[in-house]
Amino acid sequence: MALQIYNTLTGKKEEFVPLEPGRVKMYVCGITVYDLCHIGHARSAIVFDVICRFLADLGYQVSYVRNFTDIDDKILRRAGAEGVDYRTIAKRFIQAFHEDMDALGLLPPAMEPLATDHIPEMLEIVRRLVEKGVAYKAGTDVYFSVERFPGYGKLSGRDLEDMVAGARVEVDENKRNPMDFVLWKGSKPGEPTWESPWGPGRPGWHIECSAMAAKYLGAPFDIHGGGKDLVFPHHENEIAQAEAAFGTSFARYWVHNGFVNINNEKMSKSLGNFITIRDVLESVHPESLRLFVISKHYRSPVDFSDDTVGEAERGLERLYATVEAAQERSAKDGHADYPDDALKKQDVELYEKLESLPVLFYEAMNNDFNTAQAVGYIFALQRNLQRFLDKFGRKNLKGPSARLAARSADSLVKHCRVMGLLMLEPEAFFEGQRKLKLKTTGISEEELSDLIAQRHKARAEKNFAEADRIRKQLEEKRIQLEDSPEGTKWRVSLQPIIA
RNA sequence: GGCGGCAUACCCAAGUGGCAAGGGAGCGGUCUGCAAAACCGUUAUACAGCGGUUCAAAUCCGCUUGCCGCCUCCA
Numbered sequence: 001m002a003l004q005i006y007n008t009l010t011g012k013k014e015e016f017v018p019l020e021p022g023r024v025k026m027y028v029c030g031i032t033v034y035d036l037c038h039i040g041h042a043r044s045a046i047v048f049d050v051i052c053r054f055l056a057d058l059g060y061q062v063s064y065v066r067n068f069t070d071i072d073d074k075i076l077r078r079a080g081a082e083g084v085d086y087r088t089i090a091k092r093f094i095q096a097f098h099e100d101m102d103a104l105g106l107l108p109p110a111m112e113p114l115a116t117d118h119i120p121e122m123l124e125i126v127r128r129l130v131e132k133g134v135a136y137k138a139g140t141d142v143y144f145s146v147e148r149f150p151g152y153g154k155l156s157g158r159d160l161e162d163m164v165a166g167a168r169v170e171v172d173e174n175k176r177n178p179m180d181f182v183l184w185k186g187s188k189p190g191e192p193t194w195e196s197p198w199g200p201g202r203p204g205w206h207i208e209c210s211a212m213a214a215k216y217l218g219a220p221f222d223i224h225g226g227g228k229d230l231v232f233p234h235h236e237n238e239i240a241q242a243e244a245a246f247g248t249s250f251a252r253y254w255v256h257n258g259f260v261n262i263n264n265e266k267m268s269k270s271l272g273n274f275i276t277i278r279d280v281l282e283s284v285h286p287e288s289l290r291l292f293v294i295s296k297h298y299r300s301p302v303d304f305s306d307d308t309v310g311e312a313e314r315g316l317e318r319l320y321a322t323v324e325a326a327q328e329r330s331a332k333d334g335h336a337d338y339p340d341d342a343l344k345k346q347d348v349e350l351y352e353k354l355e356s357l358p359v360l361f362y363e364a365m366n367n368d369f370n371t372a373q374a375v376g377y378i379f380a381l382q383r384n385l386q387r388f389l390d391k392f393g394r395k396n397l398k399g400p401s402a403r404l405a406a407r408s409a410d411s412l413v414k415h416c417r418v419m420g421l422l423m424l425e426p427e428a429f430f431e432g433q434r435k436l437k438l439k440t441t442g443i444s445e446e447e448l449s450d451l452i453a454q455r456h457k458a459r460a461e462k463n464f465a466e467a468d469r470i471r472k473q474l475e476e477k478r479i480q481l482e483d484s485p486e487g488t489k490w491r492v493s494l495q496p497i498i499a
Numbered sequence: 500g501g502c503g504g505c506a507u508a509c510c511c512a513a514g515u516g517g518c519a520a521g522g523g524a525g526c527g528g529u530c531u532g533c534a535a536a537a538c539c540g541u542u543a544u545a546c547a548g549c550g551g552u553u554c555a556a557a558u559c560c561g562c563u564u565g566c567c568g569c570c571u572c573c574a
Contacts, residue, residue, distance in 0.1 A: 011503095028574095029574080030574095031573095031574075032572085032573085037574090038574085040573090040574050041574050042574090043574070044574040045574080047574090072572090073572080074572070156502075156503085156569080156570085157502065157503070158501075158502055158503095158569095158570075159501095159502095161501095162500095162501050162502070162570090163501080163502090163570070165500075165501070205572085226574065227573075227574030228504095228568075228569080228574080229568080229569070229572095229573055229574065230573080230574070231503095231569075232502090232569060232570065233570085233571090234573090256574090257574070258504090258568090258574095259567095259568075259574075260574085261567080261568095264566075264567075265567085266567085266568075266573095267574095268573085295511075295512070295513095295521090295522075296511085296512070296513095297512090297513080299504090300504090300505080300512095301504085301505080301567070301568075302511095303511085305511095307510075307511080307523080307524095308510085308511055308523090310523085311510085311511065311522065311523045311524090312511095312522085312523090314522085314523070315521095315522055315523075318522095318537095321536090321537090325537095360520095364513090370513075370514095372512060372513050372514095372520095372521085373512095373513050373514075373520070373521085374513095375512095375513090375521070375522080376512085376513060376514095376520050376521035376522080377520080377521080378521090379520090379521050379522065380520075380521065383521090386537070386538080387537095387538065387539090389537090389538095390537060390538050390539095391538090459532080462532075464532055464533070467532085467533085468532095468533070468534085471533090471534075471535095480534090480535060480536090481534080481535075482534085482535045482536055483531075483532095483533095483534080483535080484535095484536080489535090489536085491535085491536085
């Protein structure tokens with residue numbers, strides 16, 4: 001089955017046909033850089049990262065552009081509050097954004113343009129719109145006249161009359177229609193300003209994305225993405241400006257991700273349920289957050305809680321643990337090849353899961369990036385593989401058994417990596433996980449190994465009361481000890497994130 | 500007020516006409532000094548409710564209820 005993408009513009013899943021064979025041009029609205037990013041931004045970034053990786057996996061060359069809005073009221077307000085230049089604020093949060101995205105393991109876009117570097121391109125669009133009579137100057141501002149663009153409302157599925165009737169926008173004497181939106185704002189004293197044919201000022205928000213997308217991808221381009229909340233007015237306005245100015249369609253497929261909620265409510269500063277990416281990554285592995293995100297369909301809202309993130313984390317650990325065990329125990333014999341029949345004889349169910357995973361995986365992903373279903377298929381293989389390994393106790397696998405286990409592990413890794421998961425060697429993952437988790441308990445590695453050694457001694461002396469006392473002491477710090485033939489291992493349970 | 504979305508087991512969640520994926524938690528068992536992990540078994544005659552279409556519906560249509568989002572900056 002060919003790739004199907006749900007297109008907000010038509011409200012339907014459509015077969016994806018790129019404008020240029022073998023190439024996908026994708027623009028995703030980035031952030032306004034005035035504060036740290038929260039987990040809603042993380043979801044959006046992860047969703048489009050997975051889309052990007054999947055398209056690349058299908059063989060497309062992906063041109064991915066994501067902008068920064070680096071001039072805006074909120075940036076100016078913060079700059080004013082701190083008594084610094086707005087560029088200082090923008091620079092600080094662009095850097096923070098990059099740190100967060102790197103920490104999340106996201107592929108960098110091909111291009112990350114800044115709004116303020118594209119004022120001439122924006123002015124050119126405004127010029128064309130004014131020339132065509134679709135925009136007008138009023139006072140010190142230039143507005144887009146929604147009545148002059150017949151398609152206005154087509155993305156968000158509203159018509160102009162309804163919008164005007166229910167409009168909650170401020171009445172502005174300058175506007176001909178309450179829904180008209182600003183393209184160019186006359187600057188107030190002390191604000192950053194650029195020269196223009198309509199007087200000194202700065203660009204409106206929507207014009208940036210139209211200008212940068214058109215510059216780097218041309219119009220029309222293939223995919224335009226962003227959060228659901230951008231559908232109206234931002235994307236609606238982008239379409240209006242760009243199509244009116246260029247006389248062509250703007251973007252073919254409009255893709256919008258759902259929100260992250262906390263306790264079933266949208267995250268917002270006023271509700272005090274605002275969680276930054278940094279807050280989460282302090283105690284949660286980035287791939288856990290990724291698995292959490294892709295366990296849900298990208299268009300559905302997702303509720304973030306300690307429980308649901310913890311579930312994702314345990315799932316990820318099991319995935320890594322199974323892969324590690326399979327790799328280790330098939331290391332010797334896993335590379336020799338055997339006929340399919342010989343492998344199948346080892347474990348019919350595992351063999352069938354292994355054979356069917358590629359088909360099912362691509363079927364799910366091709367169906368509007370159904371990562372949740374794809375993850376389900378991956379866990380089905382993981383479960384069968386783990387069960388197979390357990391049949392052999394702790395022994396290493398030989399011959400066709402080793403080969404079957406090795407191939408299953410390879411398949412898990414390969415398919416997970418298409419979604420940006422299982423990117424680490426298991427050993428490195430667990431090492432990182434131990435360090436990260438231990439840090440949240442306030443116990444040092446030395447203290448812990450001392451306590452484990454003490455307990456080991458107590459156990460050797462059959463002083464189980466003392467051994468259990470130490471175990472309990474550590475459990476209070478969320479550290480769980482696991483005795484195994486290879487010695488005592490430990491794991492740390494999740495530190496609550498939500499207060 | 501206008502527009503849109505969602506409702507599947509204890510929890511999370513996939514499934515858009517033909518035997519209800521997957522994960523987590525629970526319970527019983529194997530293993531273990533005890534635990535934990537892992538494995539085995541088990542947990543929806545059923546998909547908010549009512550009505551309709553169909554040989555066949557969680558899936559399509561209508562109505563009802565509940566929750567959420569957008570309409571103002573917002574991923």
